[in-house]
Amino acid sequence: MNKAQLATEVAKKTKLSKSKALEAVNFAFDAIKASLKKGQRVQLVGFGSFLVKQRKARTGRNPKTGETIQIKAKKVPAFSAGAELKKLLAR
Numbered sequence: 001m002n003k004a005q006l007a008t009e010v011a012k013k014t015k016l017s018k019s020k021a022l023e024a025v026n027f028a029f030d031a032i033k034a035s036l037k038k039g040q041r042v043q044l045v046g047f048g049s050f051l052v053k054q055r056k057a058r059t060g061r062n063p064k065t066g067e068t069i070q071i072k073a074k075k076v077p078a079f080s081a082g083a084e085l086k087k088l089l090a091r
Helices: 003-014 018-037 083-090
Strands: 042-044 048-055 058-061 068-071 074-081
Touching: 003 018, 018 042, 018 048, 074 083
Parallel strands: none
Antiparallel strands: 042 048, 048 074, 058 068
């Protein structure tokens, strides 16, 4: 499912127009991204949590040349599924 398909489903369930539903989906995604940018966890009970994890600096290898390189530490987004979602998928 892509964002447009998600917006279509939201429109069907809420009786909103497709454009208003897409706007609502975009606002929800923007709010999640803004919270993650601040380093905050976004917890959606029954679904899961979006969070920012810190990756440590590490040594890697350039696949083209085989040369050893140093990979910098960085922050990466992560998702942790909630218990209800895990239970639904386990069926």
